[in-house]
Amino acid sequence: MRRMNGPQRRRRRAGLLTGGLAGTLLIGTGAWAAEPPRPDEGNAKQIITERCSTCHERQADGSLHRIDHVRKTPEGWTMTLFRMNQIHSANLSPEDSRALVAYLSARQGLAPEETAPYRYILERLPAVVETPIADGDLSVMCARCHSAARFGLQRRDADEWKRLANFHLGQFPSIEYSLQGRDRKWWEIASTQTPQVLGQKFPFKTKEWADWQQAAKPDLAGVWAVTGHRPGLGRYGGTATVAVERDGYSVRYDLTDAGGKPLSGTGKALVYTGYEWRGTATLGGQEVREVFAASKDGQSLSGRWFLPDHDEVGATVTAVRTGTAPTILGFSQEHVKTGTSARVTVWGSGLDGGPVDFGPGVTVKTLSQSATAAVVEVAAAANAAPGARTVSVGKAKGGGFTVYAALDSVLVEPAFTIARVGGNGGATPPVSAQFEAIGYLNGPDGKPGTADDIRVGALPAAWTLEPFNEAAKLMEDVKFAGTIGPSGLFAPALAGPNPQRAFGTNNIGDLKVVATVKDGAATLTGDGRLISTVQRWNDPPIR
Amino acid sequence: MNASIIRLGIRRLVRQSPAIRRLAVALCGVGLLATGPLATAPASAKEYLVTGVKPNGLVVIDPAARKVDKIHRIPGGGVAPGTIVPSPDGKIAYVITNHLDSVSGIDLDSGKEVFRANFSSGTERVKAMFGMDISPDGKELFVFQAPVRLLPGEYKVEDTRIAVFRTADGVGAKAVRTFPAPRRVAVLAFSKDGGTLWALGWDLYAMDPKTGAIRDTHKLLNWTRDNFGPPDILDVWPQFEQAAVFSTPYFTSRTDLPPTDPSAFKTGMLTLDLASGTVATKEFEDTSAVIFSSVVNPAKRGEAFSVYTQLSKIDAAGGALVKRVDLPHTYYSINIAGDGKEVYVGGTACDIGVYHPDSLDRIGQIEIPGCPDQGVASLRMVKR
Structure with a gap:
């Protein structure tokens, strides 16, 4: 069977980044037989040559102006194509865009090492506070309006970064007037120093990308041991069975939650740039989006899934191939208190090869055991030594389980996050915030809040809100900003000016989120900060 | 801060x-x-407030009577009226409109557009952010402009400037002269005698309205x-x-x-x-x-x-x-x-x-x- 040419493939195959998946397997045999599936590139090459080049003229060196001098993630290319349609009348159909994202992500993507520092933005992980970038004042010049990840996930040389600066001020002339734009000669800096810094930090040509282009890309078909954490709901685990389907993969999830209830479903995914897994699935009856990265050797996957319309709600995901080295990935409950017992599921790979051991002072009764899950009843003796345990199941070993007698401290996670008002007839839904109360032991130094503290894990708590500061107290933020439920879920109040408030202002608030945890006779509290703010009106794939 | x-x-x-x-x-x-x-204008001068409203409304208010006297429609595209400059005789209000791309002069009595200058043309897109004022004799309108050149495949930011329009040129007016101005100007204000055009940007500049020369910088x-x-x-x-x-x-x-x-x-x-x-x-x-x-x-x-x-x-x-x-x-x-x-x-x-x-x-x-x-x-x- 020969490979079909562009137009033929385009008619019969389609893929898309974050929507449904459709198409027909057309990847041929021969040289590609051993290769993993690649998202259909349709007639992308032809579109670029015949249509994009109308504006992006071919240069003396044969390259196309702009297009051939930029590398981006699939989301980055999606945003570019959206803009080309929106303000440059590129008139690309959804099918054209899907093909172009596939083609450009493969030809001009980022290597796994290049995306690693910024995956949170692709995963739409809430509560990330970026580390300021001191070089060239990039955190102010660029990241005062959008994330540092947004430019950290692009690669250009200085002249091309300079073109981007020209686009910025040309499209958004208020940049020079906004806060931290008007306190400096923004344009003079943005058009001279900033492109140089960006070109040095994030250049078009890198060894990482050159190596990744040459590297064999992993085939992700197989059975995977999976575990992850859903903030507010706890851990889950089980298996994912991945099979090649058309230009991507199908997946079947056989998962259970921390309480042992099924959290199963099926999904489909495309893998861009050889490692960027973008999927849609139904899990426990809910539709979710998946943003995972495969390791270069194809032995592990990690990332996040989230709800399409509420991406603040989701879960972390870690997966390893079964049948390789035995390993423990996680526990349905990460702790047991001395003098008590608990039913714990151990998730991982190669767990059917031997006895389950939680260390001295903890007796284990195995209730069931398979390659990817061991369900046990653990009982910690009253005099069991408190501390972190290395658990073993046969040859598989894993940390992350703690025996404790009395908690030393409680921290609220996340320590700082935001929520957003929404609804009330407006165009944007509210954005919630999920908190968890995490117990800790002091560790060897006997002091809380130090590096040797031992994590006990999430614990049930009573949740309350307090004004974060005097201004919040004066504005009665606690009364107006929203409510927090028994699971630590903050639900913001409705959007829009509120005539009941001072100055008729919106239901925004600056809040201290307090968790109160009972541990035997003791009561411990921890707190975090929540700013519930206004709606985000423009919410691109990379913020 | x-x-x-x-x-x-x-x-x-x-x-x-x-x-x-x-x-x-x-x-x-x-x-x-x-x-x-x-x-009708009384024998002694009466005061009216003029403001803009979305979408594209120009509002004339009689503050003594505590009532809105008129709401005129600003023609053309856009939503939010920006800077408003009244003519010295109080008959016309010049308003930045059309997504910062135009200035429209509205007769406050009739609501008729009596002046209009569209800033962009060809491959040059021009925005008037905020700064605008009229000469005390009412003959010339000064607009601070931020231009960008739209080239195939890329934009090129150009130097900011002040464009001068003759109010008598009416609808379709073109700039009669332009001169360079420092970036980030937000306010233009004429001296009483018309001899100085003040511009507030990073600093406060005293400009010659004829030549654009900066005579003094505070x-x-x-x-x-x-x-x-x-x-x-x-x-x-x-x-x-x-x-x-x-x-x-x-x-x-x-x-x-x-x-x-x-x-x-x-x-x-x-x-x-x-x-x-x-x-x-x-x-x-x-x-x-x-x-x-x-x-x-x-x-x-x-x-x-x-x-x-x-x-x-x-x-x-x-x-x-x-x-x-x-x-x-x-x-x-x-x-x-x-x-x-x-x-x-x-x-x-x-x-x-x-x-x-x-x-x-x-x-x-x-x-x-x-x-x-x-x-x-x-x-x-x-x-x-």
């Missing part, structure tokens, strides 16, 4: 509220536009004051016609005090006397309120009033906060009666609040029909 962050945040809140947007749409109804002829962002950091100024509201004094709040910090010291942050008032050319800056309080814009009392020229969520009365000359009251909501713009007996706060929402200059009591209110959003439109006074 926190105050500036709050400025941006709250501006977004109010601008984007669904209720305000709904009502703005309602204003599109023809019935609310042009509600009758402007009251350093602001570039000031070198012992123990003071550079000031933060963002004033896009030209509100100087009553006293012939332009004023703007500024925010600065003491570099010799730790940031934890509340007295390290200072709010001051900059005044520019458009008759004498005297520029003065004076701090009047440890920063304790956000202020967007201010106006000088024509009856007591050392006194200024400023606005945001509070109305403040400031001894600008003496450097003291005299009185401050909370407002029912955010107001961006402020103006004052010619006799100094009433202060008007506007912008942001759909009402004009009337305040007593001494007690700062709310003594009146003017509701704009349909409750449209005034946004950042100027609040200007014309005399007829």
Whole structure:
């Protein structure tokens, strides 16, 4: 069977980044037989040559102006194509865009090492506070309006970064007037120093990308041991069975939650740039989006899934191939208190090869055991030594389980996050915030809040809100900003000016989120900060 | 500075509220536009407030009668009217419109567009951010412009400039001359005698309106004051016609005090006397309120009033906060009666609040029909 040419493939195959998946397997045999599936590139090459080049003229060196001098993630290319349609009348159909994202992500993507520092933005992980970038004042010049990840996930040389600066001020002339734009000669800096810094930090040509282009890309078909954490709901685990389907993969999830209830479903995914897994699935009856990265050797996957319309709600995901080295990935409950017992599921790979051991002072009764899950009843003796345990199941070993007698401290996670008002007839839904109360032991130094503290894990708590500061107290933020439920879920109040408030202002608030945890006779509290703010009106794939 | 962050945040809140947007749409109804002829000009000059509302509305208000006199429709594209400059005879208001791409001159009696200049042409896209003023003889309109060249495959930002239009050229006017201007100018203000065009940007520039030559620069962002950091100024509201004094709040910090010291942050008032050319800056309080814009009392020229969520009365000359009251909501713009007996706060929402200059009591209110959003439109006074 020969490979079909562009137009033929385009008619019969389609893929898309974050929507449904459709198409027909057309990847041929021969040289590609051993290769993993690649998202259909349709007639992308032809579109670029015949249509994009109308504006992006071919240069003396044969390259196309702009297009051939930029590398981006699939989301980055999606945003570019959206803009080309929106303000440059590129008139690309959804099918054209899907093909172009596939083609450009493969030809001009980022290597796994290049995306690693910024995956949170692709995963739409809430509560990330970026580390300021001191070089060239990039955190102010660029990241005062959008994330540092947004430019950290692009690669250009200085002249091309300079073109981007020209686009910025040309499209958004208020940049020079906004806060931290008007306190400096923004344009003079943005058009001279900033492109140089960006070109040095994030250049078009890198060894990482050159190596990744040459590297064999992993085939992700197989059975995977999976575990992850859903903030507010706890851990889950089980298996994912991945099979090649058309230009991507199908997946079947056989998962259970921390309480042992099924959290199963099926999904489909495309893998861009050889490692960027973008999927849609139904899990426990809910539709979710998946943003995972495969390791270069194809032995592990990690990332996040989230709800399409509420991406603040989701879960972390870690997966390893079964049948390789035995390993423990996680526990349905990460702790047991001395003098008590608990039913714990151990998730991982190669767990059917031997006895389950939680260390001295903890007796284990195995209730069931398979390659990817061991369900046990653990009982910690009253005099069991408190501390972190290395658990073993046969040859598989894993940390992350703690025996404790009395908690030393409680921290609220996340320590700082935001929520957003929404609804009330407006165009944007509210954005919630999920908190968890995490117990800790002091560790060897006997002091809380130090590096040797031992994590006990999430614990049930009573949740309350307090004004974060005097201004919040004066504005009665606690009364107006929203409510927090028994699971630590903050639900913001409705959007829009509120005539009941001072100055008729919106239901925004600056809040201290307090968790109160009972541990035997003791009561411990921890707190975090929540700013519930206004709606985000423009919410691109990379913020 | 926190105050500036709050400025941006709250501006977004109010601008984007669904209720305000709904009502703005309602204003599109023809019935609310042009509600009758402007009251015939009496023998003695009468004052009218002029403001803009979304979408594309120009509102003429009789403050003494506490009522809206007219709402005119600004032709063409766009939503939010920006800077408004009245002609010296009070008959025409020039408004930045069409997504900052045009200026439209509206006859305040008839509502007819009597002047229009569209800035962009060919591959050059031009935006007029905020700065605009008219020569005292009413013959020339000066507009600060930020151009960008739209080339195949890329944009090229070009140098900012001031474009001069002859008001007599009417609809379809083209710039009769342009001259370079420093970036980031937000306010243009003519001297009383027409001999100087003042431009507020990083610094305050005195320009020759004929040639554009910068004759003098009063350093602001570039000031070198012992123990003071550079000031933060963002004033896009030209509100100087009553006293012939332009004023703007500024925010600065003491570099010799730790940031934890509340007295390290200072709010001051900059005044520019458009008759004498005297520029003065004076701090009047440890920063304790956000202020967007201010106006000088024509009856007591050392006194200024400023606005945001509070109305403040400031001894600008003496450097003291005299009185401050909370407002029912955010107001961006402020103006004052010619006799100094009433202060008007506007912008942001759909009402004009009337305040007593001494007690700062709310003594009146003017509701704009349909409750449209005034946004950042100027609040200007014309005399007829």
